[in-house]
Amino acid sequence: MSEKKLPIWEVFIQPKTGASFQHAGNVHATDKEMALQNARELYTRRQEGTCIWVVKTENIVSSSPEDQASFFDPADDKVYRYPAFFKVSKKAKGL
């Protein structure tokens, strides 16, 4: 008997109110309701979250590790984006 593949959904959990959602893993499910329920059973059996996002894996776009150097190159030479770049008198408070 040949079997159809169930779609895969990536699961993101917000650990507490106000926090950023974090990737937890994935689940197999046929639709979004089932994906949410499976994610709850699989990743929050011990109150690990206050909210769950699920998104079909095929809808996620990722940069590729081979291109890491060139892809992030624009951020490489801009030290002036960090506060330590600027020399300021120690007498100036609250900066």
Add this chain to the structure above:
Amino acid sequence: MSADNEIIFQEKIDAGLKIEPKDWMPDKYRKHLIRQISQHAHSEIIGMQPEGNWITRAPSLRAKMVLIAKVQDEAGHGLYLYSATETLGITRNELIKQLQTGKAKYSSIFNYPTLSWADMGAIGWLVDGAAIVNQQSLRRTSYGPYSRAMIRICKEESFHQRQGYEIMSKMSNGTPEQQEMAQDSLNRWWWPALMMFGPHDSDSAHTSNAMKWKIKRGTNDDLRQLFVDRTVKQADLIGLEIPDPDLKWNPESKHYDFGEIDWEEFWEVVNGNGFCNKERINNHTNAHTEGNWVREAALAYAEKTQNGDLK
């Protein structure tokens, strides 16, 4: 090109960096991981059966709720690990087929029968105890998804071991019949638990590459020794005796020396001749086949709702 890749790959491993699914990796590394992680996943799933056997006969409501929660955790652990395996380019259906046709193995310990309630204690205490030693070491494995699954599993697993130890300690402080049951259970599970760590390092076909690539972070014999050292004291504390006449403290090595494992029995069970090998796989195959209509119906429902035929 491939030679360069291999050098970069090994440099990453040596520097303690994790390998992620999209990174280049040697074919043998990928194959080793698929074999090891799926074997681990199958063990969690098949491991539900010996314990599931006692859910309806748990001695109290509390014991029953705890056991159900534990078995549900095992299912979860299996799923974390299947997910990690799938990142290596193999489908869940293919993995399940490998299990059911015997191409993939699972831990032989689950081919032993669970004869009394004390076995729920011995499994939690010894089998989960041995698994924890292995899993704690694997949190530092070089493959990112495997490592993350292990971290999650370890967080959940220590409740399992405490649950088992609680049963053993209650029974060994109970009536003479209960004490006898606890000791009998330890007698039956002790050696299979030691076998869980696999063959001696000198006889293990997979150890050398696995260590070089940091897939495994401790050798079979080292991890087994760690488990023995931990467990002997726990047995003493609840008045149970480890069934090994050669077991004794070695003040020089600061470890317990222990007797030789019956490797003939180990290979017999690995090769399919244990008490429950056939039953375990038959149960899995039947449950999977009987559940097929549910998956088909759910897929059909999803298609119809997406097309707007429903709602």
